[in-house]
Amino acid sequence: MKPVLTSPLAAPACSGATSMGTDQSGELASSKHEEGRRERDRHGRPRPAYQRLLLDLAAGRVDAVVAWAPERLHRSPRELEDFIQLLDETGAHVETVKAGAWDVSTSHGRLVARMLGAVSRAESERTGERVARAHAQAKQAGLWRGPIPFGMQTSDEPGKPEADVAQAPIVEEAFLRVLRGDALTAIARDFNARGLLPRRGQRWSHTGISRLIGSPALGGMVNIGGEFVPAAFDGVVSEQRWRSAQAALVRRPRGEASRPREKLTLLGGILTCAEHGDLLWGGGKIHAAIYVPGAPGGRCHVSITRSAADEFIAQLVIARLRQPDAAGLLSLPSGVRKDVAAETATLEGRRNDLVGLIADGLLTAGSAREQLATLAARLAALQALQHDTPFSEADLIDPSAAWADWTMPQRRTALRLMFTKITLRHTDGRNGPRADPMRVDVIWNDGT
Numbered sequence: 001m002k003p004v005l006t007s008p009l010a011a012p013a014c015s016g017a018t019s020m021g022t023d024q025s026g027e028l029a030s031s032k033h034e035e036g037r038r039e040r041d042r043h044g045r046p047r048p049a050y051q052r053l054l055l056d057l058a059a060g061r062v063d064a065v066v067a068w069a070p071e072r073l074h075r076s077p078r079e080l081e082d083f084i085q086l087l088d089e090t091g092a093h094v095e096t097v098k099a100g101a102w103d104v105s106t107s108h109g110r111l112v113a114r115m116l117g118a119v120s121r122a123e124s125e126r127t128g129e130r131v132a133r134a135h136a137q138a139k140q141a142g143l144w145r146g147p148i149p150f151g152m153q154t155s156d157e158p159g160k161p162e163a164d165v166a167q168a169p170i171v172e173e174a175f176l177r178v179l180r181g182d183a184l185t186a187i188a189r190d191f192n193a194r195g196l197l198p199r200r201g202q203r204w205s206h207t208g209i210s211r212l213i214g215s216p217a218l219g220g221m222v223n224i225g226g227e228f229v230p231a232a233f234d235g236v237v238s239e240q241r242w243r244s245a246q247a248a249l250v251r252r253p254r255g256e257a258s259r260p261r262e263k264l265t266l267l268g269g270i271l272t273c274a275e276h277g278d279l280l281w282g283g284g285k286i287h288a289a290i291y292v293p294g295a296p297g298g299r300c301h302v303s304i305t306r307s308a309a310d311e312f313i314a315q316l317v318i319a320r321l322r323q324p325d326a327a328g329l330l331s332l333p334s335g336v337r338k339d340v341a342a343e344t345a346t347l348e349g350r351r352n353d354l355v356g357l358i359a360d361g362l363l364t365a366g367s368a369r370e371q372l373a374t375l376a377a378r379l380a381a382l383q384a385l386q387h388d389t390p391f392s393e394a395d396l397i398d399p400s401a402a403w404a405d406w407t408m409p410q411r412r413t414a415l416r417l418m419f420t421k422i423t424l425r426h427t428d429g430r431n432g433p434r435a436d437p438m439r440v441d442v443i444w445n446d447g448t
């Protein structure tokens with residue numbers, strides 16, 4: 001007797017298919033094919049075991065198939081028709097546990113098979129919609145879906161995780177350090193050295209810290225279609241702090257985020273030559289603490305003593321922040337805000353288009369998943385930009401103390417927010433380091 005291929009035997013809920021047969025020694029051999037029932041699953045991924053079943057049937061290696069129920073063998077009319085044709089060509093039999101022999105050799109048998117298939121497909125689609133709806137409803141209600149981030153744990157109420165007393169302080173520290181401008185790699189390295197390990201995986205990494213900071217649950221929020229809204233549970237840090245951290249990460253220039261902050265100078269890469277437009281950088285040597293053009297051998301030889309330029313800019317910032325109208329200075333300038341709003345609108349339109357195409361059946365949710373995820377990530381980043389500033393109103397009470405307290409990345413962020421440009425003029429024919437800050441000009445972001 002030829003071996004028999006079987007589909008879910010153990011229980012209707014089983015998602016795998018099992019092929020059983022007798023090997024040459026006469027002992028029963030069995031191998032489980034994971035998710036082998038359908039050619040492709042509902043995400044469009046191929047199902048190798050189902051393909052093998054078709055090949056075995058076509059090659060005449062098996063002459064009977066056993067399934068739990070006829071409607072569980074196929075989920076699409078196309079698959080069913082192919083299968084019927086294969087049975088027709090090979091004369092193989094199908095036996096089902098629930099409905100007995102599945103005879104597709106007569107037109108009546110084929111009609112029943114097709115009807116069962118259609119009913120089963122509708123049922124499967126309804127289940128999918130129900131699950132998606134339940135998922136969306138839970139999120140609308142502010143409940144958490146998905147893995148619970150480090151720093152939190154399940155509580156008695158489903159969907160409402162709570163702070164994990166042991167891990168929460170570590171999370172709070174990570175947020176504080178991001179706001180202070182520490183590089184993510186530095187935070188990870190430090191946590192590892194102190195033996196503070198993540199839940200899964202061996203050690204913290206740049207990505208691990210980045211994911212941790214990005215989890216909305218930690219700020220007591222859920223992500224509904226790319227927008228962060230307050231959840232039905234408390235996070236580990238406040239919503240304000242969470243948003244500030246996202247803004248700090250988005251705004252930090254790429255190279256700067258990975259550089260140790262003690263190596264940063266105040267104006268390096270920000271100060272430009274008024275005449276040539278070259279970017280000036282802080283020279284590393286103590287005996288030559290000057291800002292000089294980055295590219296050596298260029299035509300620009302302008303330079304200025306670092307301490308003189310830094311002091312001048314610091315005084316300028318502090319004096320400006322003391323003005324009564326300073327409140328808006330440390331947030332995003334209106335021009336950038338407009339750009340952010342425009343890009344947000346464009347991306348939201350694109351997302352709605354995709355959702356519409358899926359609703360109309362012109363696009364499968366699986367094929368659009370990646371695009372939707374990319375859109376959601378960019379929208380979240382834009383939202384972080386729009387909403388927040390890494391500074392607090394308390395900084396305006398005593399700008400001088402605030403400036404002293406800020407880390408170098410924070411000060412540089414403040415300069416980028418407050419000034420469109422900071423330039424340095426050449427001196428009359430002399431190129432050596434000069435300590436004259438009157439050669440420094442600024443253009444304020446508010447146009448003055």
Ligand SMILES: [Zn+2]
Nearest residue numbers: 273276300302
């Ligand atoms: Zn120059």
